[in-house]
Amino acid sequence: MSSTRNASDISGVTPDGAAWLASAGTYPRSTLSHWRERAGAPVVLPCGTVFDVVSAPAVFGRRMLDRMWDEGPGSGPVAELRGRMLLFAAPGTAQRLPALLEWEEWGAHGRADAVPPLLCHGTGDAVTVPAPVGGAAAPARSGSRWLVAPDTRHPWLPGPEVLLWAAVRAARAAVRISIFPPADQGANVYDVSRRR
Numbered sequence: 001m002s003s004t005r006n007a008s009d010i011s012g013v014t015p016d017g018a019a020w021l022a023s024a025g026t027y028p029r030s031t032l033s034h035w036r037e038r039a040g041a042p043v044v045l046p047c048g049t050v051f052d053v054v055s056a057p058a059v060f061g062r063r064m065l066d067r068m069w070d071e072g073p074g075s076g077p078v079a080e081l082r083g084r085m086l087l088f089a090a091p092g093t094a095q096r097l098p099a100l101l102e103w104e105e106w107g108a109h110g111r112a113d114a115v116p117p118l119l120c121h122g123t124g125d126a127v128t129v130p131a132p133v134g135g136a137a138a139p140a141r142s143g144s145r146w147l148v149a150p151d152t153r154h155p156w157l158p159g160p161e162v163l164l165w166a167a168v169r170a171a172r173a174a175v176r177i178s179i180f181p182p183a184d185q186g187a188n189v190y191d192v193s194r195r196r
Contacts, residue, residue, distance in 0.1 A: 025046060026046075047094065051077075056119075068162070078147045
């Protein structure tokens with residue numbers, strides 16, 4: 001993030017950030033022109049060249065984001081759209097992350113409730129991104145906003161390993177996985193700490 005930005009307000013896209021987003025499309029100048037005319041309008045942009053996007057349910061995505069900022073390297077741009085968290089990632093992440101999640105046995109061991117499916121958008125996919133202007137200028141009905149807005153022409157984007165790390169830690173925080181089977185509720189429990 002740029003050191004000149006107010007750390008408490010990272011939800012507004014800068015002109016450089018808007019230029020970076022627009023560069024993902026076939027006609028970047030048209031996208032920028034559209035935003036100049038309708039600053040509160042979201043747009044659909046292709047993935048795979050400038051960025052990939054990993055989409056998670058909002059609560060789980062927030063847990064991932066918290067892990068990335070509290071314990072890890074931070075995140076790239078992050079948006080919220082219609083109950084989903086859009087984590088912008090390095091190109092190629094959408095292709096590699098599913099294999100890493102499979103290797104991690106994502107959703108196994110009864111974790112399916114705490115570990116929702118992550119949708120990976122890469123080459124050939126497109127996503128709706130929020131308008132560059134947040135707050136009162138953005139229409140409330142769009143249900144979209146920037147949580148961490150792009151602020152440079154070359155923002156740092158996490159790769160698949162960072163997102164795997166964040167997802168695993170978010171899942172572990174949501175559900176404590178035990179290597180022991182659940183206790184038999186009808187079993188007698190004896191205190192053996194006083195044995196000689």
